[in-house]
Amino acid sequence: MKKEVRISKDSTHWVVAFYYIGAIVNPAQEAELQKQFLSHLDVSCRLYVAKDGLNGQMCFVASDAKKYMDWMLGREQFSSIHFKAQGVDCHVFPRCTIKVRRELVALGTEVDFSKRGTYLSPEDWKAKLEDDSQEKIIIDTRNDYEWQLGHFENAELLPYETFKDFREYAKGLKERIDSKNSQVLMYCTGGIRCELFSALLKEEGIDDVYQLQGGVINYGQEAGSKHWKGSLFVFDDRLSVPISEEPVETIGTCLHCKEKIENYYNCANMDCNELFLCCHQCLEKHQGCCSSECQSAPRVRPFSFAHTPFRRWYNYAAKKDELSSLNPKYVGKS
Ligand SMILES: [Zn+2]
Ligand SMILES: [Zn+2]
Incomplete structure (x- = not known):
């Protein structure tokens, strides 16, 4: 290294x-x-x-x-x-x-990586955020559930369901901003998505594109928490991590009661499986579900506080018989 x-x-x-x-x-x-x-x-x-x-x-x-x-x-x-x-x-x-995998990130489109945006080191990224002399737009290229837990001040979340829609977004952005005088700054968790999306933006004719090198993980380690609000969503058992040792306020809120919270769960309805923020009381009250519809759905995992997102149900119980006895409504395959 x-x-x-x-x-x-x-x-x-x-x-x-x-x-x-x-x-x-x-x-x-x-x-x-x-x-x-x-x-x-x-x-x-x-x-x-x-x-x-x-x-x-x-x-x-x-x-x-x-x-x-x-x-x-x-x-x-x-x-x-x-x-x-x-x-x-x-x-x-x-x-x-x-x-x-067929593609590193599922974009469903070819990207010319030689066109990618200019790297900004964490310190340079911070300086750019603090520089008011230039028009700029800050794009968060992650998913909405990642955004809900934490993001940079004044950033905008991509308003699309899948990354495949990004090209459409890029076209709209080109029309919305004065691309001669505006800078586009983008970030993601570890940097990889911006490699692709910055190249796509440039292909669409937006020239002044910058990407946070090493993503938010690198920013936290090198530059601390300034201009970042909340925590960082990560795709492993930790789910939520502080980006640096500096204390930050919690910005995530419980889906049901809106209490400030940083705990994520997958909806216990296996046909929904939506990732959502939930407090302990509401989790129990709604039996691990994101909505009352899900609570009465046919394939609902037995409720447990110990449930870890991103794991399949069968990792939680020793025997399938045990699952059926815990939840008589369980009729599906695991
Ligand atoms: Zn709650
Ligand atoms: Zn649900």
């Missing part, structure tokens, strides 16, 4: 996030190579290999994290990867998943 990773010595595990954009000649072979190397380490992860790059969210015991990063950085092609690491005290992914 180019930079020292600052992690408390007490952390037994490291969550390591990275991506690589560039041609992977043989994704299946690369996935196999990753599997072989990781089979010797204590790791849980989601690692995706595609013809246009790699995307990894991984959790290792501390010593194995270093082994993995050294191995990757020692390979010529991957020597400039920027790893982002945070300390935790246990594994945060359910298992070690390594998959070949």
